[in-house]
Amino acid sequence: MEILSCHSAPCCKLVNLRGTSVHKSSGSSQAKLPGSRNNRILCARIGSKLGSSGYSNLDDFCTKNLGRHEGSRSLTAFKGSANVNSKALSESYNGYVIDGKEGVGDISERGDLITQILIPGLPDDSNDDSGAQISSCFWEWKPKLSVHYEKSGCENVNSPPVLFLPGFGVGSFHYEKQLKDLGRDYRVWAVDFLGQGMSLPFEDPAPQSKEELDSERNDFSWGFGDETEPWANELVYSIDLWRDQVRYFIEQVIGEPVYIVGNSLGGFVALYFAACNPQLVKGVTLLNATPFWGFLPNPSRSPSLARIFPWAGTFPLPAFVRKLTEFVWQKISDPRSIGEVLKQVYADHSTKVDKVFSRILETTQHPAAAASFASIMFAPQGQLSFSEALSRCQMSNVPVCLMYGKEDPWVKPVWGLQVKRQLLEAPYYEISPAGHCPHDEVPEVCVISPVWKCIFIVLTVTGFYGKKSYS
Numbered sequence: 001m002e003i004l005s006c007h008s009a010p011c012c013k014l015v016n017l018r019g020t021s022v023h024k025s026s027g028s029s030q031a032k033l034p035g036s037r038n039n040r041i042l043c044a045r046i047g048s049k050l051g052s053s054g055y056s057n058l059d060d061f062c063t064k065n066l067g068r069h070e071g072s073r074s075l076t077a078f079k080g081s082a083n084v085n086s087k088a089l090s091e092s093y094n095g096y097v098i099d100g101k102e103g104v105g106d107i108s109e110r111g112d113l114i115t116q117i118l119i120p121g122l123p124d125d126s127n128d129d130s131g132a133q134i135s136s137c138f139w140e141w142k143p144k145l146s147v148h149y150e151k152s153g154c155e156n157v158n159s160p161p162v163l164f165l166p167g168f169g170v171g172s173f174h175y176e177k178q179l180k181d182l183g184r185d186y187r188v189w190a191v192d193f194l195g196q197g198m199s200l201p202f203e204d205p206a207p208q209s210k211e212e213l214d215s216e217r218n219d220f221s222w223g224f225g226d227e228t229e230p231w232a233n234e235l236v237y238s239i240d241l242w243r244d245q246v247r248y249f250i251e252q253v254i255g256e257p258v259y260i261v262g263n264s265l266g267g268f269v270a271l272y273f274a275a276c277n278p279q280l281v282k283g284v285t286l287l288n289a290t291p292f293w294g295f296l297p298n299p300s301r302s303p304s305l306a307r308i309f310p311w312a313g314t315f316p317l318p319a320f321v322r323k324l325t326e327f328v329w330q331k332i333s334d335p336r337s338i339g340e341v342l343k344q345v346y347a348d349h350s351t352k353v354d355k356v357f358s359r360i361l362e363t364t365q366h367p368a369a370a371a372s373f374a375s376i377m378f379a380p381q382g383q384l385s386f387s388e389a390l391s392r393c394q395m396s397n398v399p400v401c402l403m404y405g406k407e408d409p410w411v412k413p414v415w416g417l418q419v420k421r422q423l424l425e426a427p428y429y430e431i432s433p434a435g436h437c438p439h440d441e442v443p444e445v446c447v448i449s450p451v452w453k454c455i456f457i458v459l460t461v462t463g464f465y466g467k468k469s470y471s
Helices: 172-182 210-215 239-254 265-276 319-332 335-345 354-364 369-378 386-395 413-422 449-462
Strands: 002-005 013-016 041-046 134-142 145-152 161-165 187-191 258-263 281-287 400-405 428-431
Touching: 134 172, 134 239, 145 172, 145 239, 161 172, 161 239, 161 265, 172 187, 172 354, 187 239, 239 258, 239 265, 258 265, 265 281, 265 386, 319 335, 319 369, 335 354, 386 413, 400 413, 413 428
Parallel strands: 161 187, 161 258, 258 281, 281 400, 400 428
Antiparallel strands: 002 013, 013 428, 041 134, 134 145, 145 187
């Protein structure tokens, strides 16, 4: 076992169970996909300077400056967004080791010895706003279903393509650091899953009648009517829908096989997609990937069991689901609830999360957000379990890399170690201190290009069993 930590504050510990180092560099080839075509895509530039202030004690968490939007991110659908004044406060985190010295807190509970290693290329200033320019775009996949995504580095035509998939409740904005840094050397995309972020519908999938609108006082009325619009007849925000969304996005927008990276829910989708479409994947990196998704049985896998459940995430929502959704949504969309969740998943409470918080809150104010949330929660499971998807990737020789924040309260590293036991040759990195979103919390390790070059080398040169190589 090799333990590394970087010479920056806060420090990060990487545990590589393979105990190997790679010194080769990888080339890239662009295997253009047949059937790629021009698509209806709308793009806008987002300035690289995005102001943010610090974050301290989330006990008094509220929003700041929600009336300001960067670039083309402000949509007509968000007109109802209210300005909620917010204060993001700060707590110290116990357990940093900086340049071989103990930090503010007590680290006596750590019994391991940490070797300090300077990783070349680490920025001296983690707040540096320089980086590749990000474009915000929309791709019309199907009528009325437009996918929002962000991209950078498109001028790096001979560089590998990298696609980032977000976790539940967030979107492409959660990969801003990766887009800005990796965009210097690679072509980078990050998408919003349909039903989340800015990939929420622009029209009501199940409009309420005028009488219903007059009698019910709520701000999230889209999808709460009794009749479904034709375009939404079979719409379910399920993991199968997201798998297909990723497939067509790669085929029609990117146009060649990609390295795919997913955090939390995005990790499950990345693995599930790779298992079903190995020909479109050069390698998969899982960042605290959730090992399960969906509560209701999949009708293809368990048709008899699925028939027991009268509703599985389609529109319109049944009356009892509407009532339940109204109650739950008022709780979880409250700014304090959002703040508490962020406080749980970020181990380092000094991490700047103002923009992440504001974007999550902005999404909750979309009129379709509540009904979309209900559809997601009641959507059936995928056709493959996480373990089955791993086995498929193993059989197809899809390279997999594992990165887990050690202090994640939800997807603890034990889940990553279980994956490691199933995929013995997969490199495993455990980062500390870091929680559920290490890519955002520890950019010193999970964002900068030299580290990702190493990961790409591991995925492509070494391969899953050393049998598969892209050159």
